[in-house]
Amino acid sequence: MFIIVKHVDILYKPVGNGITSPLYGSIDNEMYIIKTINGPEGNIVLVNEFVCYHIAKLLNLPIPDIELALIDETTNINAEVWDTEDFSEKCFGLAFCSKYVKNASPLEISLFSITEDLRILISNLVLFDHFICNKDRNKGNLLTTNKSICVIDHSHAFDIGSLWNSVELRRRMTEENCFSSDIMDKNFYYYEDFKDLGLLDMIYLNQAKDNLKEKITEKNLREIIDKIPKEWESDIEKLNSLFDYLKFRLENIDAFVSVILSHLY
Incomplete structure (x- = not known):
């Protein structure tokens, strides 16, 4: 299983629900739901998402595709994200990114x-x-x-x-x-x-x-x-x-x- 790490281009705003404080963001012009490193629930939630995603894929369950992508100083981060209490530079690093499901x-x-x-x-x-x-x-x-x-x-x-x-x-x-x-x-x-x-x-x-x-x-x-x-x-x-x-x-x-x-x- 070879993993390609991508880059988070933009962080738009908080999703607004979920205690893991997910964010809307884009990677290669595609919208994703992004959970950052060092979030309010810690990094174990990223481990859980990663493991369960791969198990679900093995079982052919209908789960959105994911990317692992870096948030860094070149990511365009909107003010709505900076204004949240759960986001700071400590969230820079490898994020778990689930492709956004439109009209769901x-x-x-x-x-x-x-x-x-x-x-x-x-x-x-x-x-x-x-x-x-x-x-x-x-x-x-x-x-x-x-x-x-x-x-x-x-x-x-x-x-x-x-x-x-x-x-x-x-x-x-x-x-x-x-x-x-x-x-x-x-x-x-x-x-x-x-x-x-x-x-x-x-x-x-x-x-x-x-x-x-x-x-x-x-x-x-x-x-x-x-x-x-x-x-x-x-x-x-x-x-x-x-x-x-x-x-x-x-x-x-x-x-x-x-x-x-x-x-x-």
Whole structure:
């Protein structure tokens, strides 16, 4: 996995929502949502976004393309950005940049026709959320545009988002954690509708499980972890604990299918 670093040409203004204080910016005349280094939630959120993006791509989930790009003294930074309390020269450096999704709005799943493709997508998405322990699937990060679905914003993955460390991740590598219904409970805003519409059944969830087991391997998890920019995280023990945590969840993917199928709202 070879990473090309680009340059942020312009920072326009804050997005206006999200505790990670994302910014609108442009790279090569294309609009991006940009999360800077040394932001209010720290650099772990950039690690989370990077890892989850690459896992989502392996699973063929509809996620916007990303760039890693430098913000520096040659970036044209508007006054609206400088005026925010979360931005200063400490934010100069390598940023996580997600391509802006035009004309997007929160997903209204009831407006979609129930097709095989939709069942496959939703089953893959919900199992993905369980694999990365994402308890923050909501109307701000599941979007639709032109009848297409788009998933964004995984800064709060791995159970505790920006707060994880080696001790906390290893403490969560238990059978009890795998069979917890916490993800189903926290993500009820969409998951309840998915259940009511019959989008999460045994056939499609087992297909999603087989797809994940085929696409996600220890080898490519290690490759993703090894490509995390050192500017964001250089603690080898911490990175190894993230690999071990994901490996553990991969080994227990059957438990997540059981939880999804048995959960009642």
